[in-house]
Amino acid sequence: MKKSKAYEKLVEAGIKPSVQRIAILEYMMTHNIHPTVETVYNALVGKIQTLSVTTVYNTLRMFAEKGVAQMVTIDEHRVCYDGFTDPHVHFFCKQCGKVFDVQDLPAPTIGEGMAVDGHQVNEVQLYYRGLCSECAKHETK
Amino acid sequence: MKKSKAYEKLVEAGIKPSVQRIAILEYMMTHNIHPTVETVYNALVGKIQTLSVTTVYNTLRMFAEKGVAQMVTIDEHRVCYDGFTDPHVHFFCKQCGKVFDVQDLPAPTIGEGMAVDGHQVNEVQLYYRGLCSECAKHETK
DNA sequence: ATGGGTGCAAAGGATTTGCAACATT
DNA sequence: AATGTTGCAAATCCTTTGCACCCAT
Numbered sequence: 001m002k003k004s005k006a007y008e009k010l011v012e013a014g015i016k017p018s019v020q021r022i023a024i025l026e027y028m029m030t031h032n033i034h035p036t037v038e039t040v041y042n043a044l045v046g047k048i049q050t051l052s053v054t055t056v057y058n059t060l061r062m063f064a065e066k067g068v069a070q071m072v073t074i075d076e077h078r079v080c081y082d083g084f085t086d087p088h089v090h091f092f093c094k095q096c097g098k099v100f101d102v103q104d105l106p107a108p109t110i111g112e113g114m115a116v117d118g119h120q121v122n123e124v125q126l127y128y129r130g131l132c133s134e135c136a137k138h139e140t141k
Numbered sequence: 142m143k144k145s146k147a148y149e150k151l152v153e154a155g156i157k158p159s160v161q162r163i164a165i166l167e168y169m170m171t172h173n174i175h176p177t178v179e180t181v182y183n184a185l186v187g188k189i190q191t192l193s194v195t196t197v198y199n200t201l202r203m204f205a206e207k208g209v210a211q212m213v214t215i216d217e218h219r220v221c222y223d224g225f226t227d228p229h230v231h232f233f234c235k236q237c238g239k240v241f242d243v244q245d246l247p248a249p250t251i252g253e254g255m256a257v258d259g260h261q262v263n264e265v266q267l268y269y270r271g272l273c274s275e276c277a278k279h280e281t282k
Numbered sequence: 283a284t285g286g287g288t289g290c291a292a293a294g295g296a297t298t299t300g301c302a303a304c305a306t307t
Numbered sequence: 308a309a310t311g312t313t314g315c316a317a318a319t320c321c322t323t324t325g326c327a328c329c330c331a332t
Binding site for chain 1: 320321322323324330331
């Protein structure tokens with residue numbers, strides 16, 4: 001049987017595939033919505049009825065370590081994850097807490113072995129905070 | 142008696158000054174170390190013996206809302222605060238968890254009423270993650 | 283049979299909230 | 308006296324860990 005994109009990506013990253021891992025990665029690859037652990041759990045527990053929150057936590061953390069997903073820490077209260085590992089800019093809405101990808105602006109990039117002020121760099125994040133267009137509508141009253 | 146810089150800054154921001162608030166802001170203004178709530182508490186509980194962690198939490202959160210301090214959410218596990226509200230670049234060390242200001246790189250700026258992708262912007266953050274020079278030393282063995 | 287993955291329950295921490303005491307005007 | 312601030316204790320919520328069970332090799 002033909003292996004899925006998610007399956008292959010896991011193997012490439014040196015992660016042993018499993019039903020749960022494939023499902024979680026597949027979800028990340030097809031939903032560009034910066035889900036939290038809870039969101040991923042809720043989305044998948046219907047298909048994998050035995051899924052536990054713990055597994056989602058552990059799996060996403062592992063994905064971030066292995067570079068299969070990106071951890072996004074904009075929200076004061078909860079971490080979310082991004083399936084698109086290419087660098088790009090985020091926007092965080094203080095009202096609804098959603099994270100959006102920003103198309104308008106170029107993302108900063110990091111070269112191989114890059115350093116700033118003598119510190120060795122692995123990741124960059126550029127994000128804006130404010131009120132998203134959706135929330136701005138309801139604000140006007 | 143002459144009012145301190147911290148006192149004046151609070152009044153300007155529309156915050157009613159109090160012993161605790163002045164002390165916390167004064168600490169933020171004289172220590173460029175991106176302290177966590179805990180750090181601020183430990184530093185001040187000697188001078189204000191009745192100080193509570195709750196007050197530090199509430200006060201710093203309020204400072205961030207009023208623009209007197211900046212909330213920095215790089216660390217997955219804990220938030221820290223920055224007394225310098227002018228935009229600038231941060232570096233986060235994954236090993237020791239410290240946050241540094243980056244001098245080498247220019248900070249992104251936000252103009253009055255700026256928007257990205259139609260969303261209304263209030264704050265920007267640009268940060269790098271990696272291994273700081275101090276931790277890199279001990280790593281070499 | 284073995285090694286790793288999963289998921290439950292419990293632990294661990296950070297942050298927030300309710301509320302009574304307190305300080306300042 | 309009135310208003311707003313403080314701080315204790317408890318509650319809440321997110322995340323991690325320990326461990327037994329299960330699955331796949």
